[in-house]
Amino acid sequence: MSKILRQQIEKITPLSDNEFEYILSHFTERKLRKHQFAVQCGQAVKFDYFILSGCLKSYHTDNDGKIHIIQFGMQDWWITDYQAYYNQTAATIDIDCIEDTEMLCLSYENREKLCAELHKMEHFFRKKTNIRNVALQQRILSLMSNNAKERYDSLLEQYPQLFQKVPKHLLASYLGVTRETLSRFNSTSK
Amino acid sequence: MSKILRQQIEKITPLSDNEFEYILSHFTERKLRKHQFAVQCGQAVKFDYFILSGCLKSYHTDNDGKIHIIQFGMQDWWITDYQAYYNQTAATIDIDCIEDTEMLCLSYENREKLCAELHKMEHFFRKKTNIRNVALQQRILSLMSNNAKERYDSLLEQYPQLFQKVPKHLLASYLGVTRETLSRFNSTSK
16 A cells, blocks of 8 residues: 555655665554544644545534534545644644545654655655645635635536545535535536 | 845754855845736746745735735745746736835746755755645635634734735735724724
8 A cells, every 4th residue: 555655756756665665664554444533623743644545534613613624635645734743733623534544644753854864755745745835825715716616616626536535514514515505516517 | 135035044954155155046136116016817927036125915816806815925925826836837816016025036947956956955945835834724724714803813913014014905805804894803902
């Protein structure tokens, strides 16, 4: 399974077998069952998670108990509370499993160690963070200026596989619409 | 003025005089007057801008002609359309000057060159991008789950200097409220 990680890194920078073995030795494997938490609001965030299989969601619960979904995570994606992970502070969001999930976990110390030791890993993580930045900028633009139907169409275009994996009420929460509205979109989209 | 850039880099990694001179030689200086554009929607985005003095705003104009402000930029901040800059595609947002502005401009090629040549610059830009990621995550959470008064208080707490620099109608646009609502917040905040 770890070859998924190698493939991702090698899209950005080539690795020898020895280098990949060394990098992989800084990760730990973890299996979580559906509904288990990877990150819990108020607790320390030890790891950034590279998803080998399964599906997760990260979300914030507001004062009225309403859930706001920040992102989903699937195979080949990274997920954590980056604010808490980078600043080594307590989590302000929750991340839990939508289905049974296998992940490779990278502690903050090991990430910094790999980046200091291997310029190519610093390069890899800079590039990945750039990509994440673009996705976040798109999400902000979408939240500010698109209507719900535009957000739906754009999500469907970018991540069609989410529509197979993620229950409808969670997609509705991500889009900020009711389930009824989402069903209407489902029936009118190409 | 370029010492502001050196100070920022040295908060993350120390530099010799020669190293800084070398790094600086990859930037070009640019002065823009109030209302001039640094980035224009539909055009190529050649530079990431490090702001030496002045103030800018980045924003998206929706189909109804309504402006949505993504971020402001002041001394010591970086600003560009990162989506277009990283992917070397046309801009999807505008960035213009709220007041006369001086900037150091870094082309994408020079950024990649510096990162490849100097591991410490790759480290610097990775760390800066992490910080930007956290700010973007906070903006998303705030757009999704805070009410306008909470967004106002949080902005005032994080960036009090913005309230001196930025006209009220632009702050209102950033917060997604009317000017009248903003005035009410002004009079009720601590």
